[in-house]
Amino acid sequence: MSLDRRSGCPINLSLEVFGDRWSLIILRDMIFGGRRHFRELLNGSIEGIASNILADRLKRLMELGMLTKADDPSHKQKAIYSLTEMAITLVPILAHLGAWGRVWLPTSEELSIRAELLEKGGPPMWEKFMDELRHEHLGMPLDTASGPSVRATLQAAYQAVVAGKALGASPVA
Amino acid sequence: MSLDRRSGCPINLSLEVFGDRWSLIILRDMIFGGRRHFRELLNGSIEGIASNILADRLKRLMELGMLTKADDPSHKQKAIYSLTEMAITLVPILAHLGAWGRVWLPTSEELSIRAELLEKGGPPMWEKFMDELRHEHLGMPLDTASGPSVRATLQAAYQAVVAGKALGASPVA
């Protein structure tokens, strides 16, 4: 990933940050999957990233200011990765990207239900989600008691679809 | 660019379409730069794509349904590439991407003025731009006489910044 031949074009510079196969997948798993540890990211995503690539991308995303790393106080060996504000503001882009992919690509129902919900929720839901991420990752106060978290809502919808599929597919009930 | 190990996740599938260094650059040059020919894309972009990579990506984007190719009637040798509706609907994503890059990355003023204008124009401007692209690339009728084209507006703003910079930088006037 050479950083020469850069141009000052915003789209080009954005592509230099996450215009590769894995960086955005990692950010997706941190943002929507709530994963904070190396192993969670390594084993958690369906796509199966290799450990050396994961280590390289985490390092790179830190150098770019998208992530920070800290010791997990509960476990001297664990490192906990946090999103920066720079990464959190990707939420609207990920929402648009998910909506686009849902329309034009052969997405699976259970994995696109979250994108659908996020699209229907629109900017207000994205803002709420970003505030929750700021709370989790940056320690910002969470203003009001505003019902269940966005991630919990998305996760519940996912579980419902999976359960429904299992029900429908099962011959015994 | 292996297409196995895919998951049905919308974000993952989107990344399989343009999660590489060049595909979105090509689309950017076609959408915002109005380039339709191989040579225009080869020499036109600041980033300097290699001809074999360009040929490969054009082929790939065609297979994915983002582009179509046709003979240029004015020149039996020229091929003219057109955006499909699938590609045109990327405009909001590119607008968001440009806005994000403008905030967080060291963009140059002359190359980010377009992103700024597109951000300020918001969804109405994006819709107008997409209609113009549908007219250019898909032959759809252009409803009303609605002033100068979005691309012309963006281009004029770019020229103004460049001229201003030249003026400011020039010692003789």
Next chain:
DNA sequence: GCAACCGATTGCAAAATGCAATCAGATTGG
């Protein structure tokens, strides 16, 4: 102790990329 787990690192084969040279056909200028 000791097996399981932690975040990586290493070695190696395979694939993708960058780069320059080149291709055949079409067009243009003189």
Next chain:
DNA sequence: CCAATCTGATTGCATTTTGCAATCGGTTGC
């Protein structure tokens, strides 16, 4: 009519990136 130029690519080759499995030293739970 012919040479120079331009068209959209393709080829060969060196470099870089990736995928994959094995492994590392240290930590934890039991």
